[in-house]
Amino acid sequence: MNMQEVQRHILICNGKSCCKNGGEEVAEAIRDQIKKSGYTKFIHTTKTLCNGQCKNGAITILYPDGIWYKEMDEESGRKLIEEIKEELPLEQKILLYYEEQHFIEKKTE
Numbered sequence: 705m706n707m708q709e710v711q712r713h714i715l716i717c718n719g720k721s722c723c724k725n726g727g728e729e730v731a732e733a734i735r736d737q738i739k740k741s742g743y744t745k746f747i748h749t750t751k752t753l754c755n756g757q758c759k760n761g762a763i764t765i766l767y768p769d770g771i772w773y774k775e776m777d778e779e780s781g782r783k784l785i786e787e788i789k790e791e792l793p794l795e796q797k798i799l800l801y802y803e804e805q806h807f808i809e810k811k812t813e
Contacts, residue, residue, distance in 0.1 A: 711746045712788055715765040719754030722761035726777055727751075730762045733781035741785055760799055769793070770802025 716731040731751055738747050757763045760774035764784065771793055773784065780797055787794045793801075798810045 705748065706745070707748065709745045710748045712748070712769070713767045714747060714749045714784075715752050715755070715767070716749060717753075717755045717757075717761060717763040717765075718751040719758070719761075721754070721758035722763055725761040725775075727762040729778050730764060730776045730781040733778035734764070734785060737782040737785040741789060743785065743789070747785070747788065757799065763799070770807070771798060772800040772807070773797040774799035 714734060716727065716734060718727045718731065731749065735749055738744055738749070755763050755765065757772065757774070762776045764773040764776045764781065765771070766773070766784070766788070773780070773794060774797055776784075776797060780794060784794050784797075800807045800809055802808075
């Protein structure tokens with residue numbers, strides 16, 4: 705794969721807790737949506753082991769944006785790709801975001 709064209713990198717947790725919460729299905733849904741959208745050259749995915757946020761799984765992390773998404777499922781995985789195309793974050797699933805050299809936990813209202 706030519707990584708020079710990649711604009712976004714999605715890390716999809718496949719640790720034990722996230723897999724119990726559908727991590728593998730989230731990975732498949734995200735990868736399928738990338739293909740359907742024709743974004744295979746621009747969005748790269750990597751399955752990871754535990755990212756230390758087990759209680760919020762399944763976790764998906766978007767770089768270079770530095771956004772951690774919580775409680776992802778197949779539907780939100782597909783929606784994430786559509787939101788990336790529109791340059792919008794998937795607001796309702798944000799756990800952490802990167803700002804001013806550190807991560808900030810998004811407060812739920």
